[in-house]
Amino acid sequence: MNETATPQMQDQTLEDYTTADGRKIGGVMMDLKSITLRFGGLIAINDISFNIRQGEIRAIIGPNGAGKSSMLNVISGFYQPQEGEVWFMGKKRPTMRPYKVARQGIARTFQNIALFEGMTVLDNIMTGRLNFMKTGWVAQSIWLGSAKKEETINRQKVEEIIDFLEIQTIRKTPVGRLPYGLKKRVELARALAAEPNLLLLDEPMAGMNVEEKEDMSRFILDVNDEFGTTIALIEHDMGVVMDLSDRVVVMDYGKKIGDGTPDEVRNNQEVIEAYLGVSHD
Amino acid sequence: MTDSNTAVSLPTLLARNVQRRAKAIAYREKEYGIWQTWTWFEAQQEVDALAKGLIALGANRGDYVAIIGRNRPAMYWAGIASQKAGCIPVPLYQDASAEELAYALDHCGARFVIAGDQEQVDKVADVSDELSNLEHVIYLDGRGLRKYDHEQMTAYIDVQKLGREQGDDDELAQRTAELTAQSTCVILYTSGTTSRPKGVVLSNHNVIETAKNSCEFDKLTHKEEILAYLPMAWVGDYIFSMGQALWAGFCVNCPESPDTMQSDLREIGPTYFFAPPQVFESQLTSVMIRMEDASKFKKRMFDHFMKVAKRVGPTLLDGGKVGFKDKLSYQLGKLMVYEPLKDTLGLRRIRVGYTAGEAIGPELFEFYRSLGINLKQLYGQTEATVFITQQKDGAVRADTVGIPSPGVELKIDDNGEVFYRSPGVFVEYYKNAESTASTKAQDGWVATGDAGFIEEDTGQLRIIDRVKDVGKMADNSLFAPKYVENKLKFYPDILESVVFGAERDKCCAFINIDLTSVGNWAERNNVAYASYQELSQHPEVLNIIGRHVSEVNTSIAEDEMLAGCQIHRFLVLHKELDADDGEITRTRKVRRGVIAEKFKDLVDALYDGSSSIYTETEVTYEDGRKGKITATLEIRDATVISREASAA
Amino acid sequence: MSADFLYGIEVILNGLMAGVMYALVALGFVLIFKASGIFNFAQGVMALFAALTLVGIMEGQIPFSHLINEIFGTKIHNFGWEVPALLAIALTLLVMVAFAWAVQQFLFKHLVGQEPIILFMATIGLAYFLEGMGDLMWGSNIKTLDLGLPQGGSRVIEELSANLGGDDFYGFFIDKLDMVASVVAIILVLALIAFSQYTKHGRAMRAVADDHQAALSVGISLNFIWVLVWSLAGLVALVAGVMWGAKSGVQFSLSLIALKALPVLMLGGFTSIPGAIVGGLIIGVGEKLFEYTVGPMIGGATENWFAYVLALLFLVFRPQGLFGEKIIERV
């Protein structure tokens, strides 16, 4: 592939449209081209291509071990694929460390909650703002002027998110003491605090009860709706996925076996087989 | 110097406060983790912007503006702004159902609704088809409303923006100037224990005079802090957070959310505090529950000092004299228990505290007084702009409700019903001349509907019960159910009780267990239960309740007049009495008639001697669906002290 | 062959011998780390303690005699008998097993599931405790340990090798004690490997090292295994203590050999027995060679730090050590 080539992607021809509930879906934001990821001899992702459009909710589904989390790890820069290209915002993304990817506006949550257990909820969410905090160490060490002001400004932003996700009562609680469902919400808050263009959610509803799932679904929709954030999520609960997402990618054994609207995917023979456990010959 | 003669309306009071103390804090609200503050000057800016916005939206003189939402400064400003714009504010209960809202909105013919959030907007939207007058909804919190049709909806801040940019200052000044003492200040809908709500019209004169008198009575100044957490549609909150706050110029603090009320109370530490008995009761219950888990030493210390407090606390509070040793014990208790306890509860700084709405259990009342909290009783009504009687510092008792408030005249008629006449007496029931006439006489005397008498030596009023609820038993002895119920409710395990016995030969009772307290007991004793119903019928729970009932009987038997009200048989209800089912009012008053009707089979079983009864009950779930629950309830006999024995 | 070259060979030989000793100490670390994930900083002090105890028992010292004398005003020091070496070693071993049990019972049983770094710091505490305890029991004076092992340079090797070089070369100087130590160490390593391969408890030990949960589910008592590995570590410590003690006396500095074992582990990987051996040899040879070649130019005594710097540089390029597996990080 030629790096200097103009970003002439097929998907650029996709027209903007407005969904039934009034959300605007734009052009391609992230384009993954022929991604292959190996761990030694094991192929986790095998030549997968798909894209994520501006403003949409994109789901990645598949059975256990299908390579979904690896895919998210590729997008967030944690794994470097051996083959393939990642295009983000119309530019080919060179190999870069995860923290630089984060600074490009990609935030995520984790399948096994990865909060900072030694800190309070507030501090955890404040870590999401770290990339907006630029005060030097001298100003910080005397805590005057810019350091103080910066802290206040970012705290305001964080408080808005706390308000948005309705976690006011646990603001000063150490996250270690929180129940599972709330931890998931705090993790979402931390990701939101980074004001991402693209939000990756790795099984945001795993292990939740029905009520918590409803809450979380509402928050995900609200985030997409109020902030216009593009969301890519992995989820096992089919009902939730079909309700939430605009388009769905289906993976199985590291390969893509389906891609389209929830209805299209639902009626895809290969997908049905994968989910019904028909043997792969 | 401006006094009530020139301060003709709430907007003039606001202007006066701005003039006197522009930079003093007028409102605080916990939001985004800290207490956001507004000075009187800033508050007036906000109010003016909204008022001008309302005018720009087309509000006319005399239009009705309904206000529905939780206590927030912006909602209070909405009330003042409506008045400034020449409109009449109508605060409505935020937990009212859509039908209840529809009735009130239709009854007053509101053209504008100012709603707190999506929940309120949804309710209004649900019924808007039936409301021909309703034109525009203004919402405060835009969360989730982005996709709503905005043709007839505007955000609060956008209305203010409209007012700031296109508002007509002259028009606003003109309309505000037209307000007189006699013009309507607010319409408040009574919750109505028996009939449909009635809209009580209060004039500026009513509100301002009452506020002035009551502030002087308790020497309230601009230094007070209050927490506004009671429903805005309730007259009490209107007087405390609007009338008195504007008159005295003190700061109104709004909690972050209903869930955080307790912690916000602690942070603010109000100096002037009002709460109905239920709030004090649930607080006491939680104190007792939390102390259950304390170490042995701490628990013994707590019990010891609470005994000391009970013995000498109230005396000290009333300025009485106690022995040196007791005084020392009390001081030690103050250091070890009372002050820290009051501080944790957020009641430490209270200078003046009131409870009203319902009779408070004497033990409950004494508990708070013994800690050194100046908790007093007042007796009031919406129709009186709250104050009818109240207690003076140093003359506080659990069984009376105080002397007539300044400017109030009292009289008792032959049936024992209490009548009053005062500057606070309401103008009329809106669009209900018939009820107005039956309640308010031509000469200004208003019937309270309560039976009571004035103690000769102290001049304090004593309320027995509702006139229609004080009855006679079959043997013609006095039947005062509320008296007994209050005694029962003092036990943390008992949330609610309903006593029957009018025209019967003995009294029987329904009991509601308190799930928090009993659930806590179950947890500590490893009692497993799957539901409220199962817990309520647990034999051990019934034993506990049985003991409480017997203790209450013993206490009642001490008063010869009421000895007949002892409870002979009781059952524990399988569901909580619920406002959604119409069994209690939104202010948690028992609707005796409704309950007697609905649970007729149970009442009958209490009196026919059967030991258990199978019953089916219709319930309404939170989302409004209806369902049926069935249960077999055990009926127990309680120990009763015979009259001969108590007389002997 | 030139003399320089031959001296170089001698340095390498001596380095190998030292390396065997390092490997021996490192082995104690690996045993415990594999089975329980504990990085036992006290391994060196255990060696000191074992050697002190051995000497004390052999000489018939009364434990805590200082303390007893101070408290009761007595002047007791010895029981008045001497214990034969083999019996004394057996008794010392018993003491080490008892110590292993106590460590498990009173310390690590209460730290199950803690972070590795917490466990590590606990062993630092243990090291302090044991050091104080050893001094309190046996006194802090330097003791000589005489088990009758051969001492001094080996004449045979010196004479045999003297012919290899020219006039400047007088033959390899190799300490007999080092040779004995190497042989003992090699025997011990082989014995340990045999134990872990062919005995029931040895296999259980390996099972625990592989997977705690699985081991539990097939009915292996973790507690027992941990006492076992601590006992084995005690045995290794005793051997190391005896060898080093015989060479340079039993004194505090003995516990510092533990510090030497650390770079060995970093090089070889914390979980690999062959790694410990190879790492030990590399470090032993490396530091002797460095001291021989570069040392004189920069003031000598480079053995103090060479091992660490080598390990550090090595780790930067291969964080998992020589024999460790590449770590795939997951989130």
Added chain:
Amino acid sequence: MFYREAGDFKTSYAADNQTFPIAFDRYRYWVVLAIAFLVMPFIINDYWANALLIPFLIYAIAAIGLNILTGYCGQVSLGTGAFMAVGAYSCYKLMTAFPDVSILIHVVLAGGITAMVGAAFGLPSLRIKGFYLAVATLAAQFFLVWLFNKVPWFYNNSASGQISAPERFVFGVPVTGANTDAWAVYLVCLVFVTGSAIIARNMTRGSMGRKWMAIRDMDIAAEIIGVNPLRAKLSAFAVSSFFVGISGALFFSVYLGAVEVGEVFGINKSFLVLFMVIIGGLGSIFGSFAGAAFIVCLPVVLKLIGVDLFGWPPDLVAHFNLIIVGLLIMFFLIKEPHGLAQLWRVAKEKLRLWPFPH
């Protein structure tokens, strides 16, 4: 029990975010400061200054330094002793090279030099984690001590191989050398300890501290949310070493006066400071003080009891000291891995909720 918080509410983020948000704590802090600055200098004597107060203050700075690295950033270091040595030798070289410059400036500069050395030795932390790193820091410990021993330039070719502090003055009062007064030395140390604590607190409360703590709690997640791990770790090494360097400089210049590097700044010093941090409480500035006070007081108390009361020989008492320190370390790790600071926090929480248990 003593806390009165009703009415103590916050109307700004600055107030909500202050170091002592509770008024009662704030007053206590000012009282302690006032006593330390205004009362202690007048009642101090040589014995208490040298046995307790001055070592306490100096170790507290070192403990704050190590706490930043280990407690806040999660990187265990066993090289504290050597970094103190860097501070001490830098201070010595500066003092002898620029005799006219104030000793206070030299101490700060010594901290700065140590920060650079610390950052250099922190470089491997990007690749090495956990106790691999702890062991790697031993390289610094042994290499640096060897370096100061072997290179005569560091000790100005003195015959003894020691460094000894020449006499220097602050406002005309001698603070180093033979003729110092306890109160002057005490005040110098107090100023540095106060400054260090305030700076450390400020750094740990803002974005820098959050980066460190994020790395500590979960380094992978920290990197994925945008923390540059190398910068975060190196800054922790640098800041930590800065304080440790200051502590070493003071230890040499105003406290001991003359130093032989292997003896004073050996591996045992590293452990000592590590113990202070563990016993005091990882991730707590207050804990650094508590731990330093504890470890400094323990031998003094034991000596009082053992030597002065029972008349035991000092070496016996020293053995007990080792045993007790070892036992305490194990005890704290089992019972309260967050140390004295956590005990303090729990006690405070209890007092705030009094009379309720929770």
